[in-house]
Each structure stands twice: as C-alpha cells, then as structure tokens.
Amino acid sequence: MDINQKESVYQQAKEWIYEAGEEILSKINGPLDIQTKSNPNDLVTAVDSSTEAYFASKIRNTYPSHRILSEEGYGDRLDTLEGTVWIIDPIDGTMNFIHQKRNFAISIGIYHDGVGEIGLIYDVIADVLYSAKRNEGAKKNGVPLPKLDKGVNLNEAILGLNHFWLCENRLVDEKVMQGLVKTVRGTRTYGSAALEFAYVAEGIMDGYLTMQLSPWDIAAGIVIVNEVGGITTNMEGEPINMLLKSSVLTCHPNIHDSISKDYFKKGKK
Ligand code: IPD
Ligand code: CA
Ligand code: CA
Secondary structure, eight states: OOHHHHHHHHHHHHHHHHHHHHHHHHHTTSOOOOEEOSSTTOEEOHHHHHHHHHHHHHHHHHOTTOEEEESSSOSOOOSOOOSEEEEEEEEEOHHHHHHTSOSOEEEEEEEETTEEEEEEEEETTTTEEEEEETTSOEEETTEEOOOSOSOOOGGGOEEEEOGGGGSOOSSBOHHHHHHHHHHSSEEEOOSOHHHHHHHHHHTSSSEEEEEEEOHHHHHHHHHHHHHTTOEEEOTTSOOOOTTSOEEEEEEOHHHHHHIIIIIIIHHBO
C-alpha cells in the first residue's frame, strides 16, 4: 500500500466504521436473533452478521483486489497474508452487546503483506474511536495517545485477564496464573479483547493476556498498541501468526519479559 492509498483507505475505513456503528445503534433494542456457535456461551446475532456483510460488500465494491479475513463467514478463505487484507470483527464482545448493550466494539485491522498498517477499534456506545497508522502514532477520537514511557513494575500493574485461566483449563496451569494475579496490583475483565487492547494503548491497563484468540480479535489492537510502544506476542514471546488462533500477551514493554518467561512459559500445558 503506498502512502496515498494508505491515507485514503484509512479515511474510508473510518467512514464505514461510523456508518456501521449507527446501524448497530438502530438495531440494538432488537429483536437480535441470537444463535449459538461452538458452545452455548459462544453467541452471534443477526447484527454481527449484517455488520460484517456491510463491510464485505463495501470493501469488495471499492477495493476489488483487497481480501477479507473475518469472523462471521463473509470473508475470504486465506492461506497467506499477501496483498492488502482487512481483518474484521464486526462486533467484538457479542455477549456484552446482548446482555449489557455496552462494552463492545467494531475492530478492523488492515494489513499489507502481513504488516499491520491501520488499526481501528470503535466503541460504539461510548462513541470512542481508537485509531492508528503504522509509524504515525495512535489516537483516541483524533487526539494523539501518549507513548507508554512511564516505568511500571509488575507489582503495580493492572492486567486484563479472563477468569477462565484461573480455573482448571487445558491450556495453562491455573496455579501459575493465580501466582500472577497475586503478584499484580489488580485485574480487570471487560469481555472485549479489542477494547482491552485499546485500554492497554491508552495506558489505563498495563497489559492483557489470554490463551486463545483469533486474528480478528487482535489485528487492530496490535497496530494501535505498537504505536504507543507496547509489545504484543504469543505466550512464548514470539510474533503472532495472523492466520491462526494464538495465545496473546499485549502490554507495557517493562513487564513483557517477566509475564512471558515467569508465568506464560512456566504455566503452558
Ligand atoms: C470474544 C471477546 C472476549 C474474548 C473471547 C472472544 P467475540 O470475541 O473478545 O473478550 O474473551 O475469546 O472470542 O466472540 O465477542 O467477537
Ligand atoms: Ca472477537
Ligand atoms: Ca465477534
């Protein structure tokens, strides 16, 4: 993507995300037509589907050479990240969308030849857009977000973490995770990976970690967190393969190695 195309793609994506947000607001009071997917708590609504269909049709009409990797089936089947790929979660935090009517976001990461170029996370209810372009910084509603340059120690950190990983599970030793929770100052669970990335970028949480997420949960967040100097890897401390499900640690650079080596790697099953 050359520099001019990147700017126009960014502006276009912003316009579509605001339009999609308005459409979601108009439908939020239902009927939502709630269905389950992999398990009874894995939910999807007609609004998730129609929002993704909206983006897919806009992208295909405007940028026929671009490809789409997305959650609800309107994307392409991809086995490489060559060219320009829109990685879309139409509603991240569907359970919150259904039960709380807040704390959900539209998440769009735009990658070119595997490199995250643009990230957009739109908290529809709060009307807050987190955005970033690679090497141009991150913004919250157009206002630049400061770099994460204040030091933070693990024992003063607030971490985003789902309670799943503190209970017996097949991916990580819950005792090791309980040790991490006892070490840090506090934990939070917001129920939207995209918003948790945004909060790390904003510096209101120092890190977010989870044992399994899909590319559309994190594609935008990675770009935004990168731009403020945060680090995102898998639990081994390696770069994330954006074509696969992965464990994820996104955080302030000061606490990355300790969480990865002393907890993630030790606890991995
Ligand atoms: C989910 C949310 C949630 C995370 C789940 C994701 P969805 O996405 O990001 O916070 O814990 O693993 O699947 O299903 O609401 O798009
Ligand atoms: Ca998601
Ligand atoms: Ca989703």
